[in-house]
Amino acid sequence: MSDIHPDVQAALDAARDLRHRIAELRERINDIRARRPSPSGAVVPEIDAMGRLTDLYLAPGTVDRFGNEELAAEIMAAIRDSTADAGRQYQQLMDSDPWQVAEPATGGQG
Template identity: 60%
Template sequence: MRELHPDVRAGLAMKRELRHRIDEMQERAAEIVARRPSPSGLVIPEVDTRGRLRDLYLAPGTCDRFDTHELIAELMTAIVESTADAKRKYHLTMNDPALLPRPLAEVMGEWRVNGSGGFQDPQFGKTKE
């Protein structure tokens, strides 16, 4: 069997790296939820980054305390605030410099300067400090 050209091997390594980075980002995003209480504190929704309601806590007696319109207002206020908080958390998490991987162009530039690494695949790990 013929040996793959170093650029082809690098391209395949880059494809694997991109797949891993995408999976990692999706896992991080899936873990982000927000729970902001309503103005009265009796309603606490759990909302993910897409604004989907994942869970809802209603304190005992909440439905008896409010009429329909007031309860809807409590629910919607808490859901809107939780959604905004989840989006803030998402933005902070996805842009955290400590979690950002090395740029692919930087890795490939180093790999090329080192003469294709003696036929070694590029190393995409985080920079060593």
């Protein structure tokens, strides 16, 4: 007979639940995207939660409108702002008790 002890079953259930919660948290982290425009609004980067540049939008005519240094400054300003925003989003997620990912609020305190 291969009956599992209740304590072992409880540990296995807790481990499975933890794996699911971690997967859900990873999904939420992977969904974080920040898109903050440059001061002129002509450049919009997309930054993920890990601070990686995932996309870069340049409005039509942007390259012609700016010199090299100005364009670089526009791009860098937008990337800095977007990176800070993605960091804030990540920090908010982590500060919001991320282990309550899919749990409904439970009964109150008396």
